[in-house]
Amino acid sequence: MSYLPRKLLQVLGSIFAVATFNFFLFHIIPGDPIRLIARTQKLDPEAVAELRKKFGLDGSIIHQYLVYLKNLAHADLGYSFSLHEGVGSVLLRALGHTALLLTVSTLIVVIIGIAIGVYAGSRQGKKSDSWIVISSLVFWSMPTFWVGMLLVFVFGVWWGGLPISGITTPNAVYSGSLSYMMDIARHLILPTLTLALVDIAFFIMITRTSLIEVMHEDYMLTARGKGLSRKTVVWKHGVRNALLPVMTASALYISALVGGAIQVEVVYSWPGMGLLMYNSVLARDYPVLEACFLVSSIVVLLANFASDVLYRVLDPRVSVAR
Amino acid sequence: MSSPQVLHIPPVKRSMLAQLWNDRMGRVGLLLTTFTLIAAVIGPIIFVFDSGAVGADATTLLMPPTRTHILGTDELGRDVFSQFLSGSRVSLLVGLMATVISTIIGAGVGIAAGFFTGKLDTVLMAVTDFFLVVPAMPLMIAMGAIFGQNLTIIIVIIGLLSWPRTARIVRSQTLSLRERKFVPRARSLGSTNWRIIKVHMIPHVLPLLIANTILVVAGAILSEATLAFIGLGDPNRISWGSMLHFAFASGAVGRGAWWYFMPPGLGILLIVLAFTLVGHAFDKINNPHLGGSS
Numbered sequence: 001m002s003y004l005p006r007k008l009l010q011v012l013g014s015i016f017a018v019a020t021f022n023f024f025l026f027h028i029i030p031g032d033p034i035r036l037i038a039r040t041q042k043l044d045p046e047a048v049a050e051l052r053k054k055f056g057l058d059g060s061i062i063h064q065y066l067v068y069l070k071n072l073a074h075a076d077l078g079y080s081f082s083l084h085e086g087v088g089s090v091l092l093r094a095l096g097h098t099a100l101l102l103t104v105s106t107l108i109v110v111i112i113g114i115a116i117g118v119y120a121g122s123r124q125g126k127k128s129d130s131w132i133v134i135s136s137l138v139f140w141s142m143p144t145f146w147v148g149m150l151l152v153f154v155f156g157v158w159w160g161g162l163p164i165s166g167i168t169t170p171n172a173v174y175s176g177s178l179s180y181m182m183d184i185a186r187h188l189i190l191p192t193l194t195l196a197l198v199d200i201a202f203f204i205m206i207t208r209t210s211l212i213e214v215m216h217e218d219y220m221l222t223a224r225g226k227g228l229s230r231k232t233v234v235w236k237h238g239v240r241n242a243l244l245p246v247m248t249a250s251a252l253y254i255s256a257l258v259g260g261a262i263q264v265e266v267v268y269s270w271p272g273m274g275l276l277m278y279n280s281v282l283a284r285d286y287p288v289l290e291a292c293f294l295v296s297s298i299v300v301l302l303a304n305f306a307s308d309v310l311y312r313v314l315d316p317r318v319s320v321a322r
Numbered sequence: 323m324s325s326p327q328v329l330h331i332p333p334v335k336r337s338m339l340a341q342l343w344n345d346r347m348g349r350v351g352l353l354l355t356t357f358t359l360i361a362a363v364i365g366p367i368i369f370v371f372d373s374g375a376v377g378a379d380a381t382t383l384l385m386p387p388t389r390t391h392i393l394g395t396d397e398l399g400r401d402v403f404s405q406f407l408s409g410s411r412v413s414l415l416v417g418l419m420a421t422v423i424s425t426i427i428g429a430g431v432g433i434a435a436g437f438f439t440g441k442l443d444t445v446l447m448a449v450t451d452f453f454l455v456v457p458a459m460p461l462m463i464a465m466g467a468i469f470g471q472n473l474t475i476i477i478v479i480i481g482l483l484s485w486p487r488t489a490r491i492v493r494s495q496t497l498s499l500r501e502r503k504f505v506p507r508a509r510s511l512g513s514t515n516w517r518i519i520k521v522h523m524i525p526h527v528l529p530l531l532i533a534n535t536i537l538v539v540a541g542a543i544l545s546e547a548t549l550a551f552i553g554l555g556d557p558n559r560i561s562w563g564s565m566l567h568f569a570f571a572s573g574a575v576g577r578g579a580w581w582y583f584m585p586p587g588l589g590i591l592l593i594v595l596a597f598t599l600v601g602h603a604f605d606k607i608n609n610p611h612l613g614g615s616s
Contacts, residue, residue, distance in 0.1 A: 017452055025464065137602070141540070141595035143547045146566060146587035149575050157578055252454075259459030263548060267570070277460065281467050281553055293464045300457050 003312065011305045018297040023068050026290045077294075078287035082280065087291045090276065095295065097167060098272030102261055104188055105195040112196070113203025114239075114246065120204065121211030121242070122234045133208070136201035144260045148194040148267030155190060163187045165269045191268045195260050202256070206249045211242040247311050254303045258296050341607045348603025354596030358589075362414050365407035373560070376400055384572075384579045394581035396565075397572035405565060406585045412561035413590065416477050417543035423481025424542070425488060425535050432492025433523055437500060437515070447493070454486040462545060466554035473556040480545045488534050495527050533604035540597040547590050562586035 071078070077087035120132040139147075156164030163169065167187050174180040214220065215238055223233045265274030273292055280288040342348035382399040385391065393403040435446040465479045499505070499522065508518050549555065550563025551570070560568075565586040569575065574582045 014452065014455065018456060021456075025468065137598055138591070138595060141544075141598055142591050143544055143551070143563075143566075143587065145548065145551050145570075146583075146590065149566070149570060149583055149587070152575050153578065153580065153583075157576055255455065255457040258457040259548065262459055262463070263551070266552065277463055278552055281463060284467065286467070289464050289467055293460045296460045297456050301455060304455055 004309070007305065007308060011301055014301050015298055018294065018301070019069070019072060020065075022290060022294050022297075023065055025293075026286060027064060027068065072294075077291040080280075080285055080288045082283035082285040082288070087287050090288065091273070091291055091295055094271060094273045094276045095299075097270060098261060098265070098274065100184075101188065101191055101195075101264070101270060101272060102257060105192040105199070106257065108192060108196050109199045110203060110250075113200040114207045114243070116200070117204040117207025117246075118211055118234065118239055118242070121208040121215070122230075122238070124208075124212050124215075129208075132204060136204045139198055140201040140205075142198055143263070144194060144198045145263035145267050147197055148191075148264055151190050151194055152267065162190055164190060167271055187268075187270075191264045191270050194264050194267070195257075199253070199257065199260060202253055203246070206246050207242065210245040211238055213245075214238050214242045217241070244311070244315050247307060247314065251304045251307045254307070255300050258300060338607070342600065342603050345603040345606060347599045348607075351596045351599030351601075351603060354592055355600060358410065358593045358596060359414070361407065362410040366404070366411060369401075369404040369407055371401065371404035371408040373400065373405075384574060384577060384582065386579075387581050393585055394579065396582055397568065397574065402582055402585065405560060406562075406589065409560055409562045409565050409586060410589055410593075412473070412556075412559045413543055413546060413563065414593065416473065416480065416546040416561065417539050417593075419477045420480035420484060420542040420546070421535055421539045423478065424484040424538050425531065427482070428485035428488025428534075429492050429524075429527070429531055431485070431489040433496050433519060433527065435489070436493040436496025437519060437523060439497075439500075443493075446489070450486045450489045450493075453483065454490070458483050458545070459548065462549055463552055463554065466549055466552075471554055471556050473559050476546060476549060476554070476556060480542050480549075484538055484542055484545070488531070488538065491530060491534055492527055495530050496523055499523055499526050529604075529608045533601055533608055536597050536601035536604060540594045540601065543590065543594055543597075562589050 075088055077091065079085075080087050080090055083090055116132060120129045123129045152164045155162045163186055168180075168183050169187075172183060174183070211234075215234075220233060220237060223237050224230070228236075261272065262274030262277060264270065265272045266278045269275060273296060276288060277292045279285075280292065339352075342352055376398045382395055384397055385395040385399070387394045391401050391403065393401075393406060396402055396405065431446050431450060435443040435450075462479055462483055465483075466476065469475045469479070504522060505518060508522060513521070546555075546561060547563030547566070550561050551567045553567055553571075555561055555564035555567060557564075563586070566583060569579070569583040569586070
């Protein structure tokens with residue numbers, strides 16, 4: 001089978017595996033999902049019977065599993081008991097907000113991280129390089145949510161110039177869509193800065209190591225021997241080759257990014273998937289938690305697939321091998 | 323010794339600690355780790371934290387540092403400094419125990435897959451890749467919410483979800499070891515699979531495994547802190563993460579109670595940094611050896 005269909009089949013298999021895993025996690029181990037719901041919500045027997053029928057709980061485990069898959073196929077993710085709304089629509093709204101936060105911060109993290117990583121890698125062993133490595137390790141060792149708390153304290157409380165909560169100013173009246181977008185942008189500053197401070201370190205370290213390895217290749221010496229300047233050699237020859245391993249490592253970063261986003265959203269009350277998970281934990285709203293895990297896993301699987309395909313497109317050697 | 327053991331150099335050298343000490347990062351990491359461990363063991367004995375000693379009236383809540391409370395009080399009027407010291411134990415305990423679970427699974431899966439190859443390898447690596455890709459934090463949160471807030475459960479959850487990278491690293495090392503000459507030689511001398519694994523694979527995988535394990539500790543401590551911050555910590559065993567949860571939930575940040583939210587965060591930062599530095603130094607020591615002998 002050629003590359004793309006095989007890879008696509010693999011992704012579909014993984015999504016199916018996640019869905020099955022999700023089923024076992026929420027439907028079998030803790031016993032009865034209705035009992036979990038009834039633990040925190042007062043339900044009359046009629047509602048319980050209705051729910052049992054909907055989840056297929058009156059049948060065998062295999063029957064329940066098939067009903068679960070059928071509901072999934074119809075994008076029916078269940079009903080949120082704390083929000084009194086279908087999980088699907090709650091999730092869709094949250095997903096958009098998370099996507100905005102992640103897109104902006106990932107762009108900043110990747111661009112700045114690679115730039116600093118190249119700077120450090122091309123000065124291996126010098127003082128500036130050591131300082132960059134040490135500060136990267138320090139930032140990488142900080143819990144993301146704590147960095148968020150510090151920034152809230154410094155910029156929200158001490159200086160007080162930046163919004164520290166939500167996605168828009170409550171009860172704000174906008175003169176037009178531009179002022180509306182400006183308000184969102186202002187609310188984005190601190191959450192993005194928090195994610196960036198911790199995550200840039202990851203890209204600095206990976207780019208630096210990769211560039212150092214490339215700098216020792218023979219063709220780099222040849223390029224220098226041709227009389228090209230250091231700068232040209234580093235940026236034109238080195239960076240180009242060093243970026244491919246960075247791409248591969250980025251796939252692993254995607255799943256770490258989700259963890260960071262959850263923390264940032266909780267600290268800044270950013271109304272995305274992370275805050276939704278946090279509120280669902282507090283309310284023990286299992287259908288929402290279940291859907292959050294499922295959807296974030298599928299998004300990460302798809303993102304991995306995309307980065308894999310992109311890698312094939314960008315690396316001529318892999319394309320030839322195919 | 324006439325056993326096949328003569329055929330390889332002992333991979334874990336006794337001078338490992340000395341080598342770590344010679345590396346600047348390794349030395350700082352070792353000092354920080356030792357300091358934190360001593361503080362975690364002795365600190366809570368000297369400054370006993372009494373979770374029931376709540377403040378008498380509103381003036382004792384979130385009180386800035388004084389002579390009796392050198393790091394002030396929390397939102398219930400309890401001493402922050404002794405709470406900080408006892409929290410270090412919980413954070414370290416979870417980090418270390420979860421790492422033990424993760425390392426046993428990771429090393430077991432990695433060695434089995436790399437040594438026996440074939441179908442077993444395919445299946446084990448499919449499972450490993452699955453857990454490598456699935457975002458760990460949402461899964462930890464979901465499992466924490468389902469199985470309850472208890473220290474043992476938190477340790478098991480973090481341990482069960484932190485092993486895939488270890489398995490990958492151990493597997494590739496085992497695969498390359500398998501191709502070396504001493505394996506067929508040991509086999510021709512009558513060694514069983516189990517003996518080859520015990521005598522040849524495990525000792526050679528060990529240096530790499532130790533470096534990785536130290537980095538896993540750092541990750542596990544961060545995972546525990548995040549879970550506790552989300553509100554899934556053990557309510558009876560307050561860790562640094564739980565302290566930050568209560569500081570955040572009680573609005574200590576907005577009220578500028580830096581004495582409450584700074585110490586636990588700095589504690590996590592220092593201990594995670596310490597393990598990261600030692601892990602990186604270990605990697606540096608391992609790499610030339612691995613490059614030279616293959």
